[in-house]
Amino acid sequence: MRPLRALLRSVVCLLVLASAPADAVRPDEVLADPALEARARGLSAELRCMVCQNQSIDDSEAPLARDLRLLLRERLVAGDSDAAIRSYLVARYGDFVLLRPPFKASTLLLWLTPLLLLGCGAILVFANLRRRSRAPAPAKLSPVEKAQLAELLKHESADPH
């Protein structure tokens, strides 16, 4: 499976790159302030390289990814917050740029399915376990039943067919 992914990725990215392969995060992009640079890396790991196959701009070698990396570093240096940069990019490229989709009506099921399934599954399992653990109860006879059984057995032994 992976060869295909690698193949697709290389085809898509290299077509865009033509014959001048660049690199993910090049030395000239790195910010001098380590705190800002760490924020930049964190942000870019959550942003999609839109011309690539499911790659973040942090990983991607495409020129577009480099442009975005430079852009968000510019905004960081200018003092923008992470949220401001994200919403700026969403305004430009749409939700597609976010690798973590926003929580809204159209992604409700995406985010809630795991929780719903876990809840429903837990209820089912609980109900099932209760039924199962209740099942052995008939194994214990009530005193009345015991007496009846003793009676029956007495008859059996006394009156063999």
Added chain:
Amino acid sequence: MIVETGHYALVLAFSVALFQTILPLWGVSRRDDGLIGTAVPLALAQFFLVLLSFAALTYAHVASDFSLVNVVENSHSAKPLIYKISGVWGNHEGSMMLWVLILALFGGLAAVCVPAMPQALRAAALGVQASIAAAFLLFILVTSNPFARLDPAPIEGQDLNPILQDPGLAIHPPLLYVGYVGFSIAFSFAIAALIEGRLDAAWARWVRPWVLVAWIFLTLGIAMGSYWAYYTLGWGGFWFWDPVENASLMPWLAGTALLHSIAVMEKRDALKIWTVFLALLAFSLSLLGTFLVRSGVLTSVHAFASDPTRGIFILVILVFFIGGSLGLFAWRAPLLKPGGIFAPVSREGALILNNLFLTVSCATVFVGTLYPLVLESLTGAKISVGAPYYSWTFLPLALPLLALVPIGQSLAWKRGDLLGAAQRLTVAFGCGLGAAVLLLAAVRPGPTLGVLAVGLAIYLIIGAFSEIFSRLRGRGAGGARQWVGRAFGLPRSAWGTALAHAGLGLSVLGLAATGWGVERILPLHPGESVEVGPYQVTLIGLFPRQGPNFHETVARVSLAANGQIFGTLEPSKRQFTVRQMATTEAGIRTLGLGQLYISPGEQNGDGSIDLRLYWKPLVTLIWGGALVMGLGGLLSLSDRRIRLGAARRARNNRRALTPGQPQPAE
């Protein structure tokens, strides 16, 4: 001539598969032993025909027969032999051939192994297996014929994609496909059991080894693929939550759940209906994975338009088998009687929780993979679901599951004692907690989640063996010699379980250690040095080199620790001549369990080269853990009670026992 023979054999295999679908199932419904008896020879014939066909295609690739479209598009006469062979499945048509070959191989194995099974059940299962084979053989013949000729034949081929020219291609797809397709046996037997309306612990005993085999290969295949991506793609990532990776992860999660529930079914005759459902699910997800990858629907929804026949054909196969099997399940499952009584706190109970978490995490991956496709086709809105989504959804599901593993192992079957289990795990828990606290004190401020994961991993590794330990201690005291003797006396499956769970812990440890990785990105001039974690890397120089079908620029670096040079690495940038594509060959040196990883980038005008250098402590444990998991599976498989054919010996043994004599507890 050889090529025509291969093509003909493929057509013949299709018709044999059709007969193998119809005759045995007809025989089962009419209780006709003659028709039932056709299943085994037909399954073997089908396998040998597909094998012949595959061999013919391999011959065409090795001999560089450029009159075949498939060879022209994916091969080159100057390509090294290993890539000529592995190139057979390095393309769409060939990989489908490999898929069908493995499917037929499993059918053939099911025909000759497991001799003690009722003939009707085996015949029905082989019939179902053949129906899958027929569908995919038809798919190959109609939409993806690897034997299509080209006239006039060109002098030279277009070469294989350079990224695929790697030993990984020789190993990864076969491993993965054996895993994927191996679940077909469980699927076929589940359908057969539903048709027959009979399902008991014996069924689980027959099917369990097949599930185990598939699981072992899938585990190794995924790990191998992950390592391949790690060393090929040039920045040291090993898992991307890419849809194509998810396509292999989903059957693995379902298969892992199946592996655990079928053990419950075999031992305790419980969870029968659920186990059948998981058997259907695991292979359905394999089919879905094949569809997602092979139809091209994942590249973009529009890839359908470029070759709609393939995508729609597989979609029809998918709907038929998944829909049909689930329909049959809904119809017949209520007829199956549930069995096996157990208390909520018991190993069965813990394994149900295991199944709950595994299936929900599988569903999470499913939703994450398909949601963007569905949303786009319904509303046109485009969203991306990437790694951060899974960190928010998959990880919270995985962590409690991991914490549960040693507890489940420490609980007794039928009725467990939570307090006793906790006592048995005191050492494991204490070690995990101690490691986490020590680390936290040492590295603060550091990656908190990493610290937590290290503690969890150590608790997992030690906890994996606590069951073994308590079983050894439970048999009384004694000297070291007695202990060793007892250790050898324990069933291999107990060791297999412990090893597989410890392997999981090792993988978690490797993942946790990524938090302590060191990354340096900078340009280096020849002669300049840089510190990477505990090591010093010096660029010696850049020089060109010629390969068989590429030329490359090599950046030779020396590696040193405390000023002592201990080796060199030669990461390079390759340029493939035929396809005009560049690849990056990272330089990797394994030091202890960690790795130095050096990836070359752009050459600059001033004579320097951009380098990305990483020190990745304990990183090899990520894949080493998977190897240990596979080894644990293998050890379990070698257990005489699980081994293929064990049923016959068990029956013989039972015959030898006096009636009424209790069976051994385990």
